Amino acid sequence: MPYETELRTALLALQRASLLTRRVALTTLSSVTKSDRSPVTVGDFGAQALVISALRHAFPDDAIVAEEDAAALRDNEALRGKVWDYVQGAGLSDEGAESSIGGPLKSERDMLDAIDGGASEGFASAGSQGRRVWALDPIDGTKGFLRGGQYAIALALLVDAKPVLGVLACPNLPQDASAPIPTEHAHEKGEGEGYGVLVSAVAGQGTTVRVLGSGGVAEGKPTKMREVGEAQIGSAVFCESVESGHSSHDHHALITQKLGVTSSPVRMDSQAKYASLAMGLADVYLRLPVSASYQEKIWDHAAGEIVVKEAGGMVGDVQGRPLDWAQGRTLKENKGVVVAGKGVWDMVISAVKDVLAA
Numbered sequence: 001m002p003y004e005t006e007l008r009t010a011l012l013a014l015q016r017a018s019l020l021t022r023r024v025a026l027t028t029l030s031s032v033t034k035s036d037r038s039p040v041t042v043g044d045f046g047a048q049a050l051v052i053s054a055l056r057h058a059f060p061d062d063a064i065v066a067e068e069d070a071a072a073l074r075d076n077e078a079l080r081g082k083v084w085d086y087v088q089g090a091g092l093s094d095e096g097a098e099s100s101i102g103g104p105l106k107s108e109r110d111m112l113d114a115i116d117g118g119a120s121e122g123f124a125s126a127g128s129q130g131r132r133v134w135a136l137d138p139i140d141g142t143k144g145f146l147r148g149g150q151y152a153i154a155l156a157l158l159v160d161a162k163p164v165l166g167v168l169a170c171p172n173l174p175q176d177a178s179a180p181i182p183t184e185h186a187h188e189k190g191e192g193e194g195y196g197v198l199v200s201a202v203a204g205q206g207t208t209v210r211v212l213g214s215g216g217v218a219e220g221k222p223t224k225m226r227e228v229g230e231a232q233i234g235s236a237v238f239c240e241s242v243e244s245g246h247s248s249h250d251h252h253a254l255i256t257q258k259l260g261v262t263s264s265p266v267r268m269d270s271q272a273k274y275a276s277l278a279m280g281l282a283d284v285y286l287r288l289p290v291s292a293s294y295q296e297k298i299w300d301h302a303a304g305e306i307v308v309k310e311a312g313g314m315v316g317d318v319q320g321r322p323l324d325w326a327q328g329r330t331l332k333e334n335k336g337v338v339v340a341g342k343g344v345w346d347m348v349i350s351a352v353k354d355v356l357a358a
């Protein structure tokens, strides 16, 4: 099967990183504020080190774009020591699986180098044809992670600026797709029993859900989005970001009102929203921009896009056009993101256009 080794490596790398983030989540979390004013925790740094070292071991020639860099750790010995403790403590229980992603990191220096291994410019450089770029968000939804809500470790492989593989590790999503969709604070911090999934997709091979474990790759089950037609739009489950600074809740309310949707949108952090749609926990995800100047990063959408598309869904901007990553580390334009099943796609896009035109 195409991308078999890439998928296995990505699943194991994310499973190992989630051992770290779950441990970190059990502690009283503090965060450092980055220059863009967003928070970063020991979990973000540690997860990035673990995933990048696995990718470099398996695919040394591939480019990697990732959210964090190690500057803050190089100047802060105490913070660096804390991250190193967590990184050393996160190993897969299956020895063969652990050694296939390079085994434990050897030194603090290797850890810093791995974190800084995500500085590629993506597709921005010339001669990008056939170029393989991994896009990693070590903790997507850091604010959700800090409050014990939803977060995801998100990894995608883009070839020629298109996602061909995506994996979302969602430690706080239910394993049982018939469980109710978690609300903002439904799942308290920790390793809740029955929570934790790996949702993955490879182009042309469908979307698969696995239990997020601690050893080798678990057996997967194929998953599809729920089939919702225009007649059922009123009872469809919509989701949106928790943070009103990230997408326009006001526009979303006008859109759902126009469509006659009866319940309020489920607010959830991170690409766990894409995973929820792919698992059939929700039906539509609206992300209308608040500010035209904010550029969405590729790692915030690439894995989500392929996971939903391979589960039978549609992903596009507010005009219904495909997302375009050709620019490099960000989406080409910030035109929002709309995600829905095929049966309601035209109807949702037309409501979005009407609300934006009004």
Ligand SMILES: Nc1ncnc2c1ncn2[C@@H]1O[C@H](COP(=O)(O)OS(=O)(=O)O)[C@@H](OP(=O)(O)O)[C@H]1O
Binding pocket: 038, 067, 137, 139, 140, 141, 142, 143, 144, 241, 242, 243, 245, 246, 247, 268, 269, 270, 271, 290, 294, 296, 297, 300
């Ligand atoms: N202004 C603005 N507009 C749009 N998006 C933004 C903005 N600021 C941040 N971000 C990105 O949003 C990522 C979090 O995803 P969500 O918005 O879906 O979730 S939530 O905000 O945590 O509720 C979040 O990802 P992480 O930084 O990895 O947590 C950001 O990349």
Ligand SMILES: [Mg+2]
Binding pocket: 044, 067, 137, 138, 139, 140, 141, 142
């Ligand atoms: Mg992040």
